[in-house]
Structure formats: structure tokens, C-alpha cells
Amino acid sequence: MATLQSAAVGRAGPPPPRRRRSWTGWGFVAPFALVFALVFLAPIAYSIYLSLFQDRLIGGTTFVGLDNYQRALDDPEFWEGLGRVALFLAVQVPIMLGIALLVALALDSGRLYGKSFFRISIFLPYAVPAVVATLMWGFMYGTRFGLVGDVNDAFGTELPDPLSPDLVLASIGNIVTWEFVGYNMLIFYSALRVVPRSLYEAAEIDGASQLRVITAIKIPAIRGALVIATIFSIIGSFQLFNEPSILQDLAPNAITTSYTPNLYTYSLSFNGQQQNYSATVAIIMGLITMVIAYVVQLRGMRKGA
Amino acid sequence: MATPTRTAARAPRARHAPPPRLRPARRPRHSLARPRRSVPLTLLTGLVVLYTLVPLLWLVISATKSQEGLADSFGLWFGGDFSLWDNVRETFTYNDGVFTRWLLNTLVYVVLGAGGATVLAVLGGYALAKFDFPGKRVVFAVVIGAVAVPGTALAVPTFLMFGELGLTNTPWAVIIPSLISPFGLYLMWVFATEAIPAELLEAARVDGAGELRTFIQVCLPLLAPGMVTVLLFTMVQTWNNYFLPLIMIKDPDWYPLTLGLNSWNAQASTAGGEPVFHLVITGSLITILPLIAAFLLLQKFWQSGLAAGSVKE
Numbered sequence: 156m157a158t159l160q161s162a163a164v165g166r167a168g169p170p171p172p173r174r175r176r177s178w179t180g181w182g183f184v185a186p187f188a189l190v191f192a193l194v195f196l197a198p199i200a201y202s203i204y205l206s207l208f209q210d211r212l213i214g215g216t217t218f219v220g221l222d223n224y225q226r227a228l229d230d231p232e233f234w235e236g237l238g239r240v241a242l243f244l245a246v247q248v249p250i251m252l253g254i255a256l257l258v259a260l261a262l263d264s265g266r267l268y269g270k271s272f273f274r275i276s277i278f279l280p281y282a283v284p285a286v287v288a289t290l291m292w293g294f295m296y297g298t299r300f301g302l303v304g305d306v307n308d309a310f311g312t313e314l315p316d317p318l319s320p321d322l323v324l325a326s327i328g329n330i331v332t333w334e335f336v337g338y339n340m341l342i343f344y345s346a347l348r349v350v351p352r353s354l355y356e357a358a359e360i361d362g363a364s365q366l367r368v369i370t371a372i373k374i375p376a377i378r379g380a381l382v383i384a385t386i387f388s389i390i391g392s393f394q395l396f397n398e399p400s401i402l403q404d405l406a407p408n409a410i411t412t413s414y415t416p417n418l419y420t421y422s423l424s425f426n427g428q429q430q431n432y433s434a435t436v437a438i439i440m441g442l443i444t445m446v447i448a449y450v451v452q453l454r455g456m457r458k459g460a
Numbered sequence: 461m462a463t464p465t466r467t468a469a470r471a472p473r474a475r476h477a478p479p480p481r482l483r484p485a486r487r488p489r490h491s492l493a494r495p496r497r498s499v500p501l502t503l504l505t506g507l508v509v510l511y512t513l514v515p516l517l518w519l520v521i522s523a524t525k526s527q528e529g530l531a532d533s534f535g536l537w538f539g540g541d542f543s544l545w546d547n548v549r550e551t552f553t554y555n556d557g558v559f560t561r562w563l564l565n566t567l568v569y570v571v572l573g574a575g576g577a578t579v580l581a582v583l584g585g586y587a588l589a590k591f592d593f594p595g596k597r598v599v600f601a602v603v604i605g606a607v608a609v610p611g612t613a614l615a616v617p618t619f620l621m622f623g624e625l626g627l628t629n630t631p632w633a634v635i636i637p638s639l640i641s642p643f644g645l646y647l648m649w650v651f652a653t654e655a656i657p658a659e660l661l662e663a664a665r666v667d668g669a670g671e672l673r674t675f676i677q678v679c680l681p682l683l684a685p686g687m688v689t690v691l692l693f694t695m696v697q698t699w700n701n702y703f704l705p706l707i708m709i710k711d712p713d714w715y716p717l718t719l720g721l722n723s724w725n726a727q728a729s730t731a732g733g734e735p736v737f738h739l740v741i742t743g744s745l746i747t748i749l750p751l752i753a754a755f756l757l758l759q760k761f762w763q764s765g766l767a768a769g770s771v772k773e
Contacts, residue, residue: 169544173481179671187584188647194618194637195606217716254508261505262772266498275759276509279516282751284700286718287744290725291519294533302518302535309534332654337512345763397702404726424616425707433616 205434223435232413240415242394247328255336259343278337285397292330293405318406327398339384346380382455386448390439393444506715523745547742562720564700573638574694585648603642617705633708638698644690651686688761717747
């Protein structure tokens with residue numbers, strides 16, 4: 156379907172009719188732009204404003220310049236949380252995207268029995284709310300009445316507790332992988348479907364092996380999708396909040412209030428009433444995320460050129 | 461989405477040609493375009509399916525167990541008593557039927573939030589794809605830049621702003637931020653570029669149709685697959701939203717299902733709270749069923765919509 160459409164557009168070759176530059180387009184884009192300004196631009200501006208002030212016992216709200224930023228850079232709790240999500244990013248994202256890519260290639264190869272069953276079953280967890288996914292896995296992790304406990308009872312083993320402080324980050328990584336592996340698979344698969352089949356036939360005539368077709372044609376052809384999925388995953392990792400926050404009830408000792416930078420901003424402003432400092436931490440995290448996402452995009456696209 | 465059919469002119473190559481008399485109708489059986497199916501590869505991919513489906517199976521099986529059964533029986537098989545219907549009834553009646561209230565809240569958030577987000581994304585995407593207007597590049601750059609800003613970074617200032625406006629602890633605090641889906645805007649922009657030929661718009665204008673009429677009567681039908689895709693994905697986002705209502709809503713009467721389930725779960729670890737794990741599990745199952753059904757029923761639409769979205773990348 157997509158290929159047909161792009162072909163149709165390609166055929167409509169003659170120079171585009173001179174489009175008058177007019178304000179008509181604004182009529183259509185205005186509703187989005189207005190709400191966008193209210194829920195994106197205004198809060199960003201407001202949090203920058205907040206980050207420059209401090210609420211003091213004596214003197215009330217005072218302009219303090221960049222003091223809050225200085226404080227964040229010296230704050231071990233902030234750095235510890237940042238280090239944790241960076242570790243998460245370095246380990247979980249490659250595993251998840253790797254599995255997603257392998258499955259997408261397997262589906263696209265046409266060598267599977269029951270392809271559409273595979274595609275939809277692997278995608279299904281995406282439709283499960285993070286809350287349900289986390290509660291479900293949290294129960295299964297339980298050493299008393301979860302699956303881990305069942306295995307211990309059945310085989311007399313002593314499996315380590317997935318919710319212990321040492322393992323809880325890996326357990327969260329597993330939940331996130333479970334939730335998003337199918338979504339990423341679908342992005343890769345959709346991109347693979349629009350690679351012109353004639354390329355494969357040409358490669359076949361040249362005697363290229365399957366592996367060679369994958370590394371020389373398929374992966375370069377979906378580079379855009381790979382970069383986009385990587386950027387989304389980076390943003391997701393740095394924003395890690397739902398899973399640890401919900402697991403806190405099941406693993407109160409393992410997950411502290413500054414476990415990830417986002418949990419930290421949340422507890423700073425809703426339990427600690429430190430809105431100004433909380434806004435500062437949020438801005439720093441936003442900047443770090445944007446810089447890394449931008450670097451990945453530049454690198455990813457440069458290789459493609 | 462069908463694989464391109466071979467043209468008659470491109471005759472099967474000799475080394476793949478089947479013996480003439482035996483299978484006359486068959487095309488060459490294994491080539492890159494029409495490969496042989498593989499059992500080992502199917503089994504390997506099957507492992508990933510096990511990984512994704514076993515937890516859901518666990519959820520379905522556990523929903524049939526009573527609170528005691530949960531603790532006593534093996535997780536991946538049914539316990540002695542089949543108490544699914546009791547659990548469902550108790551889920552809906554526990555605490556004066558607050559679960560029903562959460563379900564209705566969620567529906568309101570989804571219909572207004574996801575529905576509104578889709579309308580805004582379709583209008584905006586259409587404008588970006590088909591009109592040239594002053595400031596278009598700025599709009600585009602700002603939206604793309606904003607996608608990289610962590611949503612949670614905005615949460616605290618949005619909460620404080622909404623507090624000033626008196627909107628916190630009301631449904632609007634959840635609905636208004638849900639109206640913006642940068643991903644939806646991007647998808648509709650790509651989709652409208654591909655789906656609406658420029659000549660069609662010119663023809664409609666020559667015929668004297670107004671802009672709004674052209675959009676509604678000519679363009680909307682062409683945009684339908686993209687709209688269904690955006691609607692499904694924004695529905696998932698609103699239905700599954702946790703962080704936004706967590707900070708905005710304090711009154712349990714306005715909780716969506718996600719917050720409600722979490723509060724039932726947390727109940728066990730508060731002093732004097734009654735553990736209701738069987739209700740958490742049954743409630744979770746009820747929560748995920750509508751979305752899974754929507755995805756299964758609308759497969760054709762969203763898969764073609766996504767495929768079109770990936771053309772541009």
C-alpha cells in the first residue's frame with residue numbers, strides 16, 4: 156500500500172503548482188499550535204523561570220541566578236540517579252533493539268510459519284499499560300507467591316530475589332524490554348517492507364547470501380528507522396519513572412526516592428516542596444537528553460550519507 | 461502490502477525452475493523473494509513469542525484464582541477453585557463500585573483526550589503537508605525540538621501552572637495535556653504528503669470549493685488509515701497514562717484505571733490496609749482487554765498507516 160502511494164506520488168512529476176504563500180494554512184494548524192503553546196512552551200518557559208529562584212525561609216522567593224544549577228551539579232543523589240539511567244541505557248536499549256531487529260528481519264525474510272500471528276503476539280505488550288505490566292511482573296518476581304517462588308518450591312533451588320537491591324535494575328530492564336520490544340519490532344518491520352524487492356532479486360543474481368543481503372541492503376535501508384527508535388529509547392530511558400515508582404510498593408528497600416532523576420524531581424516537588432530545585436533538575440535532564448539525542452541523530456545520519 | 465508479483469516477462473531462472481511436468485503451476489520455490497519456510501527460524505522466533513505471551517497467560521490464569529489460591533497454586537496453571545466470575549463481580553462492587561467509576565473516567569479521558577489529539581494532529585499534519593504559510597518552518601522546528609524534551613520535565617511546571625489556573629484535581633488537567641501528540645502530528649504530516657495528490661486540491665479549488673469543504677469532503681476520506689493509526693496510538697497513550705494523572709489528580713473519584721489499580725496494590729503495604737491482590741489482578745485483566753481487542757480488530761488499518769509513516773524516513 157505504501158509503495159503504491161509513493162509510486163503514485165513519484166509519477167505526478169510536473170513542477171508543483173505554484174502554491175500561493177498564504178495564511179490559510181494557519182487556520183488548520185492553529186488549534187494544535189495553541190494547545191502546544193499552553194502545554195509545552197509555557198511550562199518550559201515557566202520552569203526556566205522557576206529554576207532561577209529559591210524559596211527561602213527568610214526573605215521569601217529570591218532571585219538566585221544559577222545557584223540551583225550549581226547545587227544540582229554538586230548533588231550526589233542527582234549524579235547517582237543519572238548514572239543509574241545511563242547504565243540502564245547502555246545495557247537495556249541495545250538488548251531490546253537487537254531482539255526487535257532480529258525478529259523484524261525474521262518476519263521480513265518470509266521464512267516463518269504463521270507470520271501474522273508472530274507479528275501481533277510480539278506487539279501485544281505495547282497495549283498493556285506500564286502500571287499493569289509492572290504489577291504483573293512484580294507479582295511474578297515475588298519469591299513467596301510469584302513464579303520465582305514456584306520455581307524455588309518445585310526444584311528446591313534458591314533463585315536470587317529479583318526485587319533485591321542488586322537485581323532490581325535488571326528486573327526493571329526486563330519489564331521495559333517486554334513492553335517495548337514489539338513496538339520497536341513493528342517500526343523496523345514497517346521500514347523493511349518498503350525496501351524495493353527488486354534490490355533483493357538483483358543481489359540474488361549476483362549470488363549474495365542472505366547474511367550479505369541483510370548487512371549490505373536491509374540494514375542500511377532502514378537506518379532512518381533505527382536512528383528514530385534509538386532516539387525514542389534514549390528519551391525513554393532518561394525519563395524512567397513509571398516502573399520504578401510502581402515497584403516501590405513491592406520493593407521498598409531497593410528503590411529509593413532518588414532512584415532515577417525523574418523519581419528525584421517528583422519527590423523533590425511533591426514530597427519535599429522544593430519546586431525550584433526540582434524544576435532545575437528537570438531542565439538539566441532535558442538538556443542532557445536533547446544533546447545525546449542530537450548527537451545520535453547526527454552520527455546516525457552521517458553514516459548513512 | 462502484497463509482495464510485488466513477478467511480471468510475466470521476467471521468466472523464472474533456469475537453476476530454480478521446477479521439473480516441468482511434476483509441478484507445472486509452481487513458481488520457483490526458494491529465492492529471496494519467495495523463500496522456503498524454516499522450522500528452526502520459526503522456533504527461535506517462537507521463543508520471543510513465549511516471552512511476550514507467558515506473562516499475559518499468567519495474568520489470565522491468575523484472574524481465575526481466589527486470594528488464597530494465588531498463594532497456594534502454581535502460577536502457570538489453574539488452581540482448584542475457578543473463581544473468575546466471583547473476582548469480576550467483586551472487582552466491580554468492591555468499595556461501592558469505585559472500579560466502574562475509574563473505568564468511566566478512563567473512557568472520558570480517552571474519548572476527549574485521544575479523540576481531540578487525533579483531530580488536532582490531522583488538521584495540523586494536513587496544513588504542514590499541503591499549505592505554504594508564513595512561519596511554517598518555525599512551527600515544524602519547534603515541534604520537532606519539543607519532542608526531545610522529556611515529558612516528565614514538563615510535568616512539575618505544568619502542575620504548578622494548572623494549579624494557578626485552578627485546573628488541578630479536575631478532569632481537564634488530564635485531558636488538556638493529552639491533546640498534543642507530536643508523534644501523531646509527524647505521522648499525519650508524512651501520511652497527508654503521500655495520500656493527497658496536489659492536483660486533487662487544485663481541482664477542488666478550481667471547482668470553487670472552500671478550504672474547509674475541500675478538507676472535509678475530499679481529503680478526510682483519503683486520510684482515514686492514517687487517522688485510525690494516530691487514534692489507536694493516542695488511545696493507548698491516554699488509556700495507559702500514569703504519570704500525568706498521578707501528579708494532577710488527588711481525588712480518587714477522578715482516578716483513571718491505572719491510578720486506581722496502583723492504589724489497590726499499595727493498599728496492602730499501608731498500615732491496616734486489606735490486601736486485595738486478586739482484585740488487582742482481575743482489574744488489570746479487565747483494563748487491558750479493550751485495547752488488545754482494538755488492536756486485533758483494527759490490524760489492517762494501523763499496520764498500513766504505520767507502513768506509510770515509515771516511507772519518509
